Amino acid sequence: MSTATTAQQSPPAQKKSGRGTLYRGKEGMWSWVGHRITGVVIFLFLLVHVLDTALVRVSPEAYDAVIGTYKNWYMALGESGLVAAVIYHAFNGIRIVLVDFWKKGTKYHKHMLWAVMIAWVVVFGAFFVRHMMLVLGG
Amino acid sequence: MTTTFEPTSTTDDAGAVDSFTVTMQVRRYQPEFHEEGYWESWTVEMHGTDRVLDALHKIKWELDGSLTFRRSCAHGICGSDAMRINGVNRLACKVLLKDLDTSKPITVEAIKGLPVEKDMIVDMEPFFQSYREIMPFLIADESQEPTRERLQSAEAREAFDDTTKCILCAACTSSCPVFWTDGQYFGPAAIVNAHRFIFDDRDEGGDMRLEVLNDKEGVWRCRTTFNCTDACPRGIQVTKAIAEVKQAILARNI
Numbered sequence: 001m002s003t004a005t006t007a008q009q010s011p012p013a014q015k016k017s018g019r020g021t022l023y024r025g026k027e028g029m030w031s032w033v034g035h036r037i038t039g040v041v042i043f044l045f046l047l048v049h050v051l052d053t054a055l056v057r058v059s060p061e062a063y064d065a066v067i068g069t070y071k072n073w074y075m076a077l078g079e080s081g082l083v084a085a086v087i088y089h090a091f092n093g094i095r096i097v098l099v100d101f102w103k104k105g106t107k108y109h110k111h112m113l114w115a116v117m118i119a120w121v122v123v124f125g126a127f128f129v130r131h132m133m134l135v136l137g138g
Numbered sequence: 139m140t141t142t143f144e145p146t147s148t149t150d151d152a153g154a155v156d157s158f159t160v161t162m163q164v165r166r167y168q169p170e171f172h173e174e175g176y177w178e179s180w181t182v183e184m185h186g187t188d189r190v191l192d193a194l195h196k197i198k199w200e201l202d203g204s205l206t207f208r209r210s211c212a213h214g215i216c217g218s219d220a221m222r223i224n225g226v227n228r229l230a231c232k233v234l235l236k237d238l239d240t241s242k243p244i245t246v247e248a249i250k251g252l253p254v255e256k257d258m259i260v261d262m263e264p265f266f267q268s269y270r271e272i273m274p275f276l277i278a279d280e281s282q283e284p285t286r287e288r289l290q291s292a293e294a295r296e297a298f299d300d301t302t303k304c305i306l307c308a309a310c311t312s313s314c315p316v317f318w319t320d321g322q323y324f325g326p327a328a329i330v331n332a333h334r335f336i337f338d339d340r341d342e343g344g345d346m347r348l349e350v351l352n353d354k355e356g357v358w359r360c361r362t363t364f365n366c367t368d369a370c371p372r373g374i375q376v377t378k379a380i381a382e383v384k385q386a387i388l389a390r391n392i
Contacts, residue, residue, distance in 0.1 A: 013178050013179060013180045013201065013202060014178065014179050015176055015177070015178045016176065016177050016178075017174065017176050017177070018176070018177055020165055020175070020247050020250075021222075021225050021245055021247065022225065023222070023225060023226070023250065023313065023315075023365070024224065024225030024226050025226075025313075025315075025363060025364075025365045025368070026364065026365075026368055027364070028362065028363045028364025028365065028367075028368075028377075029315065029363040029364070029365050031363075032315065032361050032362070032363045096361075096362060099362045099377070099381065100362065100381050100384055100385075101381075101384075101385065105381065106362075106364075106367075106375060106377050106378035106381055107378070109362070109364060109377075
């Protein structure tokens, strides 16, 4: 226990405003945050995708014009971001299913997250190189 | 061989424990004086054997008596002093100051997701409400009341051993991101205590409890963030227990 001698030595308390801190969750919490964000990103893409695909029913020329505007380097980067989100969401989704239904899933959830990240780097890396070659080369 | 007995002075022993200064940055809420919460910090001299709770005691007893927090046994059994220390839920009586980075201020806040009443004191009623709803007591056929104790094999006891350890401190439930945004969610602690009876072969209320937890706000709200498992001061594998209840609900419905 502490001794009762330092009350007079202590400097006066300092007050400041400001919000509470962020909860310092570990791998499990951040993988969940990533899953949420990629989920919303994919949903927003699907929304736009349904709209632009529906244009073909309005007029094929309008559809061609809209799709034509996608063929440049910044849209290619956007597409890469979308594929990055889909790959993470897919692999992490499998991990979540295993956490829930595989007997040892909760024990190995961190190992499985590392497996997800490695699979993500391999699949996305391969896609990104090929995609950029096609976009910049064509 | 000769042994010499040297009397050791007790003051030397006490001096052998390292002392150091530590800054405690505490999230305060004093509704009588300030509408908003604010941070207040004190620098205190503590010893290597002191816990976060000792630092809070020192502040309350010697520097500012208005600092408010719950604690009862102060030895990790009663579960009164769950709070957020350096951003994670811990029992203040189980965290040694020397295990934290004392070169930086140590932040102490109330647990999240329950209404704060004053400083570290939160309204625990929503938490206990969920606990009561899962019927945390033995449900057995009263017409066949045994004349001696209900025997149980060691293997059958093992099935729910982990979840008997819960002390209802709310560290798990208030670490859950789902609970923060959806206060209706039963939360990890209620599910852990349901698990304790669902997997007890002497109990006959398992179906009723699974029914309660097979709810929109039941086990399916769990997003397996593992914050609860990390926060539990008793080391209960909370997420594993929740997964077992999920599987039990599915097995029952099939």
